[in-house]
Amino acid sequence: MNPSLIMFGIQSVVRLGRVSSAAMEQWARDGQAIFPLIDKPDFNPLVVVSGFFNKPDNQHYVTGDDAPYAAYWEGSAPKREPSALDALLTLALKLTAERGGDLERKQAPAGAILVRQWGKKGAPVSPWARVILTAGDIVLEYVSVNPAILGGSGKGEKLISAYAAQLSAMLPDDGRFGTREGFAQRLSGAFLRAGLSTLNEHPQWVVSQAHVGELITATVTPLIDAMPDDVTGQLKWQAVSDALMGPAASAALQTLAAHQSAFFGEDLAPDKAIGAVTRALFLQAAEEGLHDQFTRDGLLGLYSAVVGVAAEQPQLFLGDGGQPEDIFVRDLFTRLMTLVRDSPPPFNREVGVELAQIALEAVGSRVGRFAGGADPWDQVAVDMVQSLIAHLDDALTSNGKLSGVFSRQQLTDFARILLTRIAESPRLLLGSDKKNWEGVVVALASAMKADAHLLLTGEDWRQIVIVASEEAVANPSRLFKVDPQNPQSVLAGELLILVLKSAGEVLREPDRKSRTVLYGKTLREAMIVILRATSGNPQAARERMEKIGELVSRLNDFIASHGDRYGSKEWIRVFRLLLASVLEGQPIPALDIELVDGLLKGVLS
Amino acid sequence: MKIEVLCRVTWVSLLVLMLSGCVALELRDANEQLTSYYNAKIAARQAKDFVMTDTALSQLKSLAQAAAAQAKEESDPLNRIAYYRIAATAAWQAGDPAVAEYGLAGQALCHQGDPARAPRDCGMLMVIPSLASVDEQTPRLNQLQARISEPSWRDNAEDRAAAEKIFGALRDAFDNLARQRPTLRDSAVHPTFMQGLDSNLGILLCDHLDSSVRGVLGIVNSPRLPELARSVHDMECTLLKQGVDQRNASCIKDVDPQTCL
Numbered sequence: 101m102n103p104s105l106i107m108f109g110i111q112s113v114v115r116l117g118r119v120s121s122a123a124m125e126q127w128a129r130d131g132q133a134i135f136p137l138i139d140k141p142d143f144n145p146l147v148v149v150s151g152f153f154n155k156p157d158n159q160h161y162v163t164g165d166d167a168p169y170a171a172y173w174e175g176s177a178p179k180r181e182p183s184a185l186d187a188l189l190t191l192a193l194k195l196t197a198e199r200g201g202d203l204e205r206k207q208a209p210a211g212a213i214l215v216r217q218w219g220k221k222g223a224p225v226s227p228w229a230r231v232i233l234t235a236g237d238i239v240l241e242y243v244s245v246n247p248a249i250l251g252g253s254g255k256g257e258k259l260i261s262a263y264a265a266q267l268s269a270m271l272p273d274d275g276r277f278g279t280r281e282g283f284a285q286r287l288s289g290a291f292l293r294a295g296l297s298t299l300n301e302h303p304q305w306v307v308s309q310a311h312v313g314e315l316i317t318a319t320v321t322p323l324i325d326a327m328p329d330d331v332t333g334q335l336k337w338q339a340v341s342d343a344l345m346g347p348a349a350s351a352a353l354q355t356l357a358a359h360q361s362a363f364f365g366e367d368l369a370p371d372k373a374i375g376a377v378t379r380a381l382f383l384q385a386a387e388e389g390l391h392d393q394f395t396r397d398g399l400l401g402l403y404s405a406v407v408g409v410a411a412e413q414p415q416l417f418l419g420d421g422g423q424p425e426d427i428f429v430r431d432l433f434t435r436l437m438t439l440v441r442d443s444p445p446p447f448n449r450e451v452g453v454e455l456a457q458i459a460l461e462a463v464g465s466r467v468g469r470f471a472g473g474a475d476p477w478d479q480v481a482v483d484m485v486q487s488l489i490a491h492l493d494d495a496l497t498s499n500g501k502l503s504g505v506f507s508r509q510q511l512t513d514f515a516r517i518l519l520t521r522i523a524e525s526p527r528l529l530l531g532s533d534k535k536n537w538e539g540v541v542v543a544l545a546s547a548m549k550a551d552a553h554l555l556l557t558g559e560d561w562r563q564i565v566i567v568a569s570e571e572a573v574a575n576p577s578r579l580f581k582v583d584p585q586n587p588q589s590v591l592a593g594e595l596l597i598l599v600l601k602s603a604g605e606v607l608r609e610p611d612r613k614s615r616t617v618l619y620g621k622t623l624r625e626a627m628i629v630i631l632r633a634t635s636g637n638p639q640a641a642r643e644r645m646e647k648i649g650e651l652v653s654r655l656n657d658f659i660a661s662h663g664d665r666y667g668s669k670e671w672i673r674v675f676r677l678l679l680a681s682v683l684e685g686q687p688i689p690a691l692d693i694e695l696v697d698g699l700l701k702g703v704l705s
Numbered sequence: 706m707k708i709e710v711l712c713r714v715t716w717v718s719l720l721v722l723m724l725s726g727c728v729a730l731e732l733r734d735a736n737e738q739l740t741s742y743y744n745a746k747i748a749a750r751q752a753k754d755f756v757m758t759d760t761a762l763s764q765l766k767s768l769a770q771a772a773a774a775q776a777k778e779e780s781d782p783l784n785r786i787a788y789y790r791i792a793a794t795a796a797w798q799a800g801d802p803a804v805a806e807y808g809l810a811g812q813a814l815c816h817q818g819d820p821a822r823a824p825r826d827c828g829m830l831m832v833i834p835s836l837a838s839v840d841e842q843t844p845r846l847n848q849l850q851a852r853i854s855e856p857s858w859r860d861n862a863e864d865r866a867a868a869e870k871i872f873g874a875l876r877d878a879f880d881n882l883a884r885q886r887p888t889l890r891d892s893a894v895h896p897t898f899m900q901g902l903d904s905n906l907g908i909l910l911c912d913h914l915d916s917s918v919r920g921v922l923g924i925v926n927s928p929r930l931p932e933l934a935r936s937v938h939d940m941e942c943t944l945l946k947q948g949v950d951q952r953n954a955s956c957i958k959d960v961d962p963q964t965c966l
Binding site: 131136217329334336338 | 732733736739740743747781783784787790791794797798802804805806809823824825826829834835836837838839840841842843846847850851853854856874877895897898900901902904905908909912913915916917918919920921922923924926930934955958959
C-alpha cells in the first residue's frame with residue numbers, strides 16, 4: 101500500500117470528521133429551543149380593581165364630584181367592603197369587554213415559545229463560511245497597543261504576577277468557584293487594565309507586587325463576598341461594579357503611584373484601608389443606584405478624595421485589630437451626597453461635588469491635626485462644605501447678577517483657596533477660634549452681595565479671596581471674628597462693603613461716572629489694601645469705620661475731579677498712606693493738589 | 706492486505722465520526738432535557754403537585770450546573786454560547802440565582818466575537834437575566850397582593866416600601882429589555898424570538914406594572930403612584946414606537962400616539 105495513499109485516507113477521514121462534527125454541532129446548536137414566558141402575577145380581584153381604577157383614563161368613575169362610583173372608593177383604593185369590590189369589579193369587566201379586552205385573560209397560565217436560531221436573513225451558508233474569533237486576553241490586547249509596558253524594567257511583569265497570584269488565590273483549587281468566578285475575573289481584570297494604564301502614565305512608579313496584590317485582594321474580595329444571593333440584587337451589584345470598577349481601580353492605583361512613600365515596606369494597612377473605601381463606594385452606589393451620570397461621577401469624585409486620605413492615614417479607616425471599617429466611609433459618602441443633592445443650583449451637581457472633594461482633600465491631607473479635637477475630621481469637612489455652599493448661595497441669590505460674573509472654575513477656585521488655606525490653620529477649625537473660618541466666608545459673601553454694579557470681575561474676587569484667607573489664617577480672631585449675637589456681621593465684610601458702596605455712589609453721579617477709577621483692578625487693590633492695613637489693628641478699624649468711609653468717598657471725589665492729573669496708581673498710593681494715618685487717629689486732611697503731590701513724592705507722610 | 710488496510714481506515718473514520726459527533730449529541734440532549742424538564746415543571750404546577758414541581762426544579766438546577774460546566778470545557782465559542790444559553794434558561798426556570806452569572810458569561814462570549822453568529826442564543830442570553838429578575842419579583846408581588854387583600858390588613862410603611870421596591874425592580878427590568886429590543890429586532894434572529902420577547906414585555910408591562918403594581922401601590926397608598934403612571938405611559942410609548950404588536954401587549958392599544966410625541 102502506497103504510504104501517501106494511506107496518509108491521504110487518514111487526512112480525509114480527519115477532514116470528514118471535522119466537517120461532520122462542525123455540521124452536527126451547528127445542527128444541534130441551531131435547532132429549536134424553548135423561550136419561556138415569565139409568570140403572570142396571581143389574579144387578585146382587589147388588586148385588579150385598584151389597578152384598573154387608578155389608571156388615569158378610569159379615575160373619573162371613582163374620584164371627583166361627578167364620579168358615579170365614588171361611594172365605593174376611598175383614597176387610592178376600593179373601599180374594604182364586599183359590595184364595593186363586587187360593584188367595581190363588575191364595572192371593570194364590563195368596561196374592559198366594551199373596549200375589546202378581557203380582564204380574566206390575565207389568569208391564563210405561563211407558556212413558552214419554540215425558537216429557531218436563525219431568521220431568514222443572515223443564516224450561515226456553512227460552518228466554513230464563518231470565522232471563529234479568538235477571545236482576546238486583556239494583557240495581550242493591551243500589550244499590542246502598548247508594547248513598552250513589558251520593557252526592561254519588569255514593572256509590567258510584576259503587575260501581571262500580582263494580578264495572576266491574587267486571582268488564583270481567589271479561585272478554589274477544584275475550579276468550582278460557582279456563580280462568582282466570572283465576577284471575580286472581571287473585577288480583577290479591571291485592576292490589571294488600570295494598573296497597566298497607571299504604569300503608562302507614571303513610568304517612575306516603583307511597582308511593589310506585595311502592595312498591588314494586597315490592594316486587589318482587599319478591594320475585590322469584599323466586593324465578591326458582598327454580592328447578593330438573589331438575581332435582582334446580583335444584576336444590580338454587577339451593573340454597579342461594571343460601571344465603577346474601572347474608574348475606581350484607576351483612582352486607587354493612581355493613588356498608589358502618587359503616594360509611594362505610604363506604600364513602602366511590609367505595612368499593608370494603606371491597601372486594606374483603600375479596600376474598605378472601595379467597598380463602601382460600591383455599597384453606597386448599589387443602595388443609591390446609578391441612575392444618572394451625576395451620581396456616578398459624584399461618588400467617584402468623593403471616592404478619589406477619600407482614597408488619598410486612606411493612603412496617608414490608613415488608621416482612620418481601620419478598626420480594632422487593623423480590620424477595615426467601611427461603615428464610617430459609607431456614612432461620609434451619604435452625608436456628602438445628600439448635602440450636595442439637597443443644595444440649591446448650581447451646587448446640587450458637579451460644583452457641589454467639587455467643593456466636597458476640595459474640603460475632603462484639604463482637611464484629609466492635614467488630618468493628623470484634628471486628632472483629639474471636639475469634631476472629627478470628616479465632620480469638619482462636611483461642615484465646611486455646608487457652610488460654604490450656604491453662604492455662596494446666599495450671595496448668588498441676593499445679587500442675581502453675580503452668577504454671570506463667576507465661572508464654574510472660579511467658584512471652585514474660591515473654594516480651593518479658602519478651604520486649603522483654612523485647613524492649614526487648625527486653630528480656625530478646632531481651637532478657641534473654632535468656627536471663625538466661617539467669618540471669612542461670611543465676610544466675602546456679604547461683600548459679593550454688595551457688588552450690585554458688578555465693579556469686580558471673577559478674577560478680581562479671586563485675588564481678594566487669596567488675601568482674605570491669608571489674613572484669616574495669620575490673625576483668625578481679628579478681622580474675621582464672628583459675633584455670636586450677630587453672625588452675619590464680620591468686620592472684614594463691613595470694611596469691604598464700605599469701599600464697594602463708595603465706589604457705587606460715584607456711578608450715580610453722571611458727571612463723575614465716566615471719570616472714576618474705583619472699579620476693577622483699582623477697586624480690587626483698594627479692598628486688598630484695606631484688608632492688609634486693618635488686620636493689624638481691627639479695634640481702630642471698627643472705631644473709625646465712618647472715617648474710613650469718608651476717606652474713600654473724598655479720595656474718590658478728588659481723583660475723579662482731577663482725572664487729567666491722577667489715575668489708578670495715585671488713588672491706591674494716597675489711599676494706603678491716608679488710611680494708615682486715619683487708623684492712627686489722625687483727622688482726614690483737606691485734599692488738594694499740593695497735599696496729594698506731596699504724598700506721592702514722599703515729602704509728606 | 707489492501708482490504709485489511711481499507712477496513713482499518715473505515716473503522717478509524719467511523720470512530721472519529723462518532724467521537725466528533727459526541728459534542729453535538731450532548732448539546733442536543735441538553736436542549737431536549739431543558740424542554741422536557743420545563744414542560745414537567747409547568748404540568749406539575751398546573752396540577753398543583755408540589756412534589757413533582759420540586760423534582761422538576763431540582764432537575765432544572767442540575768441541568769443548569771452541568772451545562773455551565775460543559776460550557777467551560779468546550780473550545781468552540783458557539784458551543785460554549787449554546788451551553789450557556791441552556792444553563793441560563795434552566796437556572797432561570799429553576800429559580801437559581803446563578804442565572805445572572807450564566808447569562809453574563811454567555812453575553813461576554815457573544816461580545817467577544819460576533820453576536821450574529823448565534824443570534825437566538827445571544828439574544829436569549831441578553832434578555833434572560835432581566836426576565837429571571839421579573840420572575841423573582843413575581844412571587845414577592847403575589848405574597849404582597851395576598852397580604853394586603855386580607856380584611857385585617859392595615860396601611861403600613863413596610864408594605865409600602867416592599868411595593869415600591871418591586872416597582873423599581875420591575876421598571877429596571879423593563880428598561881433593560883426595551884433598551885435591548887432594537888438591537889435584537891435588527892439582528893438575524895428568527896421572528897418567533899421577537900414574538901417571545903414581545904410577549905414577555907407585554908406581560909411585564911400590562912400584567913405586572915400596569916395592573917398589579919398599580920393596584921398594589923394604590924392600596925398601600927404609595928406617593929409613587931403618579932410616578933408609576935408616568936413610567937407606564939412612557940413604557941407604552943416605547944413599545945408603540947418600537948412597533949410592538951398590540952396582540953403581544955394589549956395595554957398599548959388604548960394609548961393615543963399623539964401623547965407619545
